[in-house]
Amino acid sequence: MRRNIWIDTDPGIDDAIAIAAAFASTDRLKICGISTVAGNQTIDIVTDNALWLTELLGGKEVSVVRGAEHPLIRRPHPVGRVHGEHGLGYVIPDKPARTLTSAQGAAFLYQAIRDLPGEEKMTLVPIGPLTNIALLLGTYPKIRQKIDQIVLMGGSAREGNITATAEYNIWADPEAAEMVFQSGVPIVMCGLDVTMKCLLTMEEILKLKKAGPIQQQFARMLEFYFDSTAYRGKGSVAMHDSVPFLYLLQEEKFSGEHHVMHVSCTEDSCRGMTCVCDGAYTYSQTEKPQNVYVLKDVDAAWFTQELMERLMRY
Ligand code: RIB
Ligand code: CA
Numbered sequence: 078m079r080r081n082i083w084i085d086t087d088p089g090i091d092d093a094i095a096i097a098a099a100f101a102s103t104d105r106l107k108i109c110g111i112s113t114v115a116g117n118q119t120i121d122i123v124t125d126n127a128l129w130l131t132e133l134l135g136g137k138e139v140s141v142v143r144g145a146e147h148p149l150i151r152r153p154h155p156v157g158r159v160h161g162e163h164g165l166g167y168v169i170p171d172k173p174a175r176t177l178t179s180a181q182g183a184a185f186l187y188q189a190i191r192d193l194p195g196e197e198k199m200t201l202v203p204i205g206p207l208t209n210i211a212l213l214l215g216t217y218p219k220i221r222q223k224i225d226q227i228v229l230m231g232g233s234a235r236e237g238n239i240t241a242t243a244e245y246n247i248w249a250d251p252e253a254a255e256m257v258f259q260s261g262v263p264i265v266m267c268g269l270d271v272t273m274k275c276l277l278t279m280e281e282i283l284k285l286k287k288a289g290p291i292q293q294q295f296a297r298m299l300e301f302y303f304d305s306t307a308y309r310g311k312g313s314v315a316m317h318d319s320v321p322f323l324y325l326l327q328e329e330k331f332s333g334e335h336h337v338m339h340v341s342c343t344e345d346s347c348r349g350m351t352c353v354c355d356g357a358y359t360y361s362q363t364e365k366p367q368n369v370y371v372l373k374d375v376d377a378a379w380f381t382q383e384l385m386e387r388l389m390r391y
Contacts, residue, residue: 079107080200080325081193083186085144086318087116087205088126090159090166090298094388095204095230095318096127097295100134101387105326109199110140110189112182115153116205116249118164120146122155123205126164128173133291134391137175140189144182145208148250156245159305166301168294183212190223198225200325203257204318206246207231211253214260221262228321229257232268232338232351234371238307240346244269247340248349255340264369266338267320268351271331271372275320275380276313279303284385291391319384320372327383330376338369 084099086092099106111131113124124143131137147153163169179185186209190199201224203210210229214221231246231254239245247254258264277299285296302314324331341350 079105081109081197082106082200082202082325083109083189084111085114085201085203085205085209086111086127087114087118087123088130089117089123089164089205089318090161090302091316091318092117092204093126093130093165093298094295094316094384095322096130097134097391098319098384098387099322100136101390102322102326106322108136108139110142110178110186112142112144112186112209114144114182114205114209115147116155116246117160118155118157119153120144122164124177125173126170128175128177129170132173132175133294140178140185142179142182142185143177145212148206148208149211149252151250154249159302159307161301166298168297182209183216186213187217187220190220193223198223200225201227202229202321202325203227204230204246204321206249207253207257208250211250211256214262215256221260224262226263226265227257228265228267228324230267230272230318230321232266232371234268234270234351234373236269237349238269240348242347243349244351247351251340251342251349254349255342258338258340258369261368265321265324266369266371267324268371271375272317272320273315274375274377275316276377277316277381277384278313281381281385285388288389289391292388295388316384320375323380323383324372330379331372332374333370333372335367336369336371337365337367338371
């Protein structure tokens with residue numbers, strides 16, 4: 078049976094590639110809907126991008142709902158230097174022809190999960206800041222019974238990327254992340270420890286460029302990513318947001334550890350840190366439930382091959 082998934086996203090270049098991988102995997106993944114969240118770009122931009130992506134990828138019947146305009150407490154922190162002023166690198170998307178399904182993101186997501194038939198459950202796949210997921214779980218706590226797990230891109234057991242200590246999605250809304258990590262819902266954390274091993278090189282991008290018109294759009298996004306301050310001169314780019322989807326397709330290609338997980342919600346250089354809270358991360362001395370399965374390793378060659386295989390299906 079196909080797995081029900083809900084994508085929460087801030088497209089965003091790597092979000093776009095991940096959504097393309099998901100739409101190329103509907104034989105295994107039933108995409109119940111997409112909610113947008115302010116992150117890589119403003120809520121207006123990421124929402125238009127999500128609508129445009131569903132048209133580009135042949136999924137315009139999939140619900141797209143507009144989510145949180147800003148984090149629970151912090152200020153939005155778009156990263157145009159990495160994703161471009163329109164959020165999709167060198168691709169300037171047309172105004173989407175289709176319209177939003179709803180502008181009430183968390184409420185719509187609650188109804189979508191509540192209304193799943195019988196014993197069916199939802200797998201939540203957040204690949205941006207966790208604001209919407211925190212609002213969902215905080216506003217409708219009983220909905221946890223219909224969520225089988227949250228497979229999220231975020232966090233790090235070691236160094237960060239937006240700061241020396243924190244990964245962007247967690248750093249952008251640390252209070253939301255702490256609420257989600259403490260919700261009691263089983264969590265798989267696809268953090269930088271594993272996502273920085275999940276790479277595409279210029280070789281793959283040139284292959285995309287020679288393929289069809291849709292792959293050429295992916296290539297134009299990725300070329301910007303390559304040129305960005307995050308990856309300039311590094312020879313490869315991390316496909317962070319594709320990791321949760323490929324994990325759901327073949328989890329045996331990944332390995333990890335169960336840990337107690339808290340998020341640092343300070344204002345200092347530890348903001349968004351997920352590695353040393355509640356005692357030393359790896360040597361936690363507490364009796365708290367190990368609520369998070371932290372991915373640490375992957376068959377990196379398989380990841381690149383599998384992601385490309387799906388991107389080439391269009
Ligand atoms: O740290 C990587 C994450 O931050 C990804 O989700 C990327 O899209 C950015 O949002
Ligand atoms: Ca993202």
